Structure formats: C-alpha cells, structure tokens
Amino acid sequence: MTVGFSGDVAEYYAKFRRGYPPQALDALQTAFSLTTDDIVLDLGCGTGQLAIPLTSRVGSVIGMDPEPDMLRFARDTAASCDVHNATWVLGADSDVPVLSELMGQRSLAMAVMGQALHWMDHQELFRALFPLIRPGGGIAVIANGTPLWLQDTEWSRVLRTCLEGYFGTKLKASCGTGASDRDRYAQALEAAGFEGVHESVITYSDELSFDQLIGGVYSAIPADELPGPDARPAFAERIRQSLPPDENFTEDVTVSVLVGRMR
Template sequence: MTVGFSGDVAEYYAKFRRGYPPQLLDVLRETFALTTDDTVLDLGCGTGQLAVPLASRVGSVIGMDPEPDMLRLAGDTAARHDVRNATWVLGADTDVPALGELLGQRSLAMVVIGQALHWMEHEELFRALSPLLRPAGGIAVVANGAPLWLRDTEWSRALRACLEDRFGTKLEASCGTGAADRLRYAEALRAAGFEGVRETLIEYSDQLSFDQLIGGVYSAIPAAELPKPEARPSFAEEVRRSLPPDQCFTEDVAVSVLVGRRS
C-alpha cells in the first residue's frame, strides 16, 4: 500500500480529514460484542481519526499504517487525548501475516479499515486476517463519505472541474465509497468465509468552511504533487474563484459500515 501521505500532506490529513460519528463506534461495539478485554486492529489507521476514539471502547488498539508521518501524528493525537492503550505499528496490508508474532497468544476481536481499503489487495487481505480473529470476531470496512469533489452539489461539481483542469486528469475514483465497491468488498468477505455480511449506513449533514474544504483537498493530494508552500495561496484562490460565492459548503455524508464475522 504506497500512497504518498507524508510530510505536509499528513499534517493536512490530521487537521482536516473528517472524523467519524459516535454512532459508528456503537455499531462496531454491538456487531462484534466488543469489551474492554478486546484487542482491535485499525489497518491503514492514518492519523488516528478512528483508532483514538475507538480506544475508549476496548482493551487495546493497534494502529497500523505504512507511512511514518501518519503514525507520528496519530501518536500525537493519542497523547493529547490521554490515550494510553494504543500501539502504533509501521506496516501495510501485505505485512498482516507478521502480526501473529506481535499478537502472541492474543486474538483480534475486530479489524477495522477506514477509508483505506481501496489502496489494498482486499481479497488476499481478508484471507490473511481470518486466522488472527477470535471466534465471532470480524472485519469492518468503513467508507467515510464520498470525496469532496464527487458530491452531487453545485460546489462539488465546480471543485471537480477546477481540480481536473489544474491536474489534467479525470477525478472519477470513488476511493471505495461507491456502491460497486461495497458490493465487491461484500462478495470478497463471503468468499473468504465471513458470515453475516451486511452494510449499515449512518447519514448526517455538515457545513464546511472554505479553509476546511481546501485543507481536505490538500490532504488528498500525493506529497509529490502537493503545491509548494509558496504556491498554496494562489492555488487556494484559484479554487475559491471556481466555487459558488458561499461562505460555507453543505455536505451530506453517508458513512457505510460493511461487516463480516468469522464463523
């Protein structure tokens, strides 16, 4: 899983990426009967948007990500929230088999993958995770709403046109949030032997300021393509001029939670 979320991109990710609603934690706890004796893995944990709040619901959290800067910022976030039961591990989906040595005699109650599975080889991953899970444990694949530039709103369409013109490419990838993606992942979970595969939607509306919008855009640009610091004001102004003249931008967020339990 090579993404390029390093340096300033990781900083923008930590500051501007959308967090997860509390209802998601309730769904995860109820689905897998999580307790304070359980260990869970947040694979592709980024800067801890899910691992840190999840830590208060379980015994321990392992946050695993291939980008050192992401893990450093996740650790900073955990420290600010006085989270002491999180362990941060450098690794990608292909490193999952080696987790058995780290776990020792422990089994995982749950593996959660939040807005990251589109970077992974999901079919191989699901098979590799199965032996690490306790009975009735399982996998949760979370899609935290479509990308900012793929919303069905005037401002999102304008943003997409601006970014496509700027970078000379079509922005069509749903980042694992599309219906076809969810169906593909559900079929792969069943093929890997998981039972009770189902999807839950958590929907809400939010308002973004322009600073949040442009910060979210920066958090999704690979580090090698991110405008240099001195060029960012002009880039932001270019984006601002392309958008409707609103001070806030409304987004309807649909958080998808796709789960499957080990038999």
C-alpha cells in the same frame, strides 16, 4: 500499499479529515460484541481518526500504517488525549501476517479499515486476517463519505472541474465509497469465509468552511503532487474564485459500515 501521504499531506490529514460519528463506533461495538478485554486493528489508520476513539471501547488498539508521518501525528494526538492503550505499528496490508507475533497467543476481536482499503489488495488481505480473528469477531470496512469533489452539489462539481483542470486528469475514483466498491468488498468477505455480511448506513449533514474544504483537498493529494508551499495560496484562491460565493459549503455525508463475522 504505497500511497505517499507524508510530510505536509499528513499534517493536513490530521487537521482536516473528518472524524467518525459515534453511531459508526456503536455499530462496530454491536456487530462484534466488543469489550474492554478486546484487541482491535485499525489498518491504514492514518493519523488516528478512528483508532483513537476506539480506544475508549476496547482493551487495546493497534494502529498500523505504512507512512511514518501519519503514525507520528497519530501518536501525538493520542498523547494529547491521554490515550495509553494504542500501539502504533509501521506496516502495510502485506505485513498483516506478522501481527500474530506482536499479539502472542491472543486474537483480534476486529480488524477495521477505512477508505485506505482502496489502496490494498483486499481479497488477499481478508484471507490473511481470517486466522487472526477470534470467534464472534470479524472485519469492518468503513466508507466515511464521498470525496469532496464527487458529491452531488454545485460546489462539488465546480471543485472537481478546477482540480481536473489543474492536474490534467479526470477524477472518477470513488475511493471505496461507491456502491460497486461495497459490493466487491462484501463478496470478498464472503469468499474469505466471513458470515453475516451486511451493511449499516449512517447519514448526516455538515457545513464546511472554505479552509476546511481546501484542507480536505490537500489531505487527499499524494505528497509528490501537492502544490508547494509558495504555490498553495494561488491554488486556493483559484478554487475560491470558482466556487459559489457561500461562506460555508453543505455536504450530505453517508457513512457505510460493512461487516463480516467469524462463526
């Protein structure tokens, strides 16, 4: 998994990426009967938006990501929250098999992936995780809302047009949030041997300020494509002038929790 979300992008990610609603963590805990004796893996953990809240529900969390800067922010946030049961590991999906050395004789109760999964070889990953997971545990794939520029609102359509014009490319990838993506992941979980594959959906509305909107955009741009610091004010103003003159922007967020269990 090679993404390039380093440097300033990691900082925007830590500050502006939306967190996960408590109902999503409830769904994970129920699906795998998670306890304070369990170890869970958050693969592609980013700056810890999911890994850190999970630490209050399980014995320990392994947050794994290929970007050192992402892990640095995750570690700093964990420390500021007085979290001591998280281990931050530099690695990608291809490194999963070596986790058995880190865990010794213990097994994972859950491996969870957010939207970073669309950067990974999910079929090979699910097969590699299968022998690492305890009975009754499993894999969860969470889609934490449609990208800001692909939503069904006027402001989102305008944002998409602005970004496509600036970067000279069509923005169509759903980043693992589309129905076809969820179907592919579900089929791959079953093919890897997981059972009871099903999806839970949580919906809510949120209000974004312009700073949150533009920060969310910056958090999704690979570091080598992010406008430089001197160019960002003009980039942001170009988008601000194009958007409807609302102080806040409403988005309807759909969170999908797709799970597959071990027998």
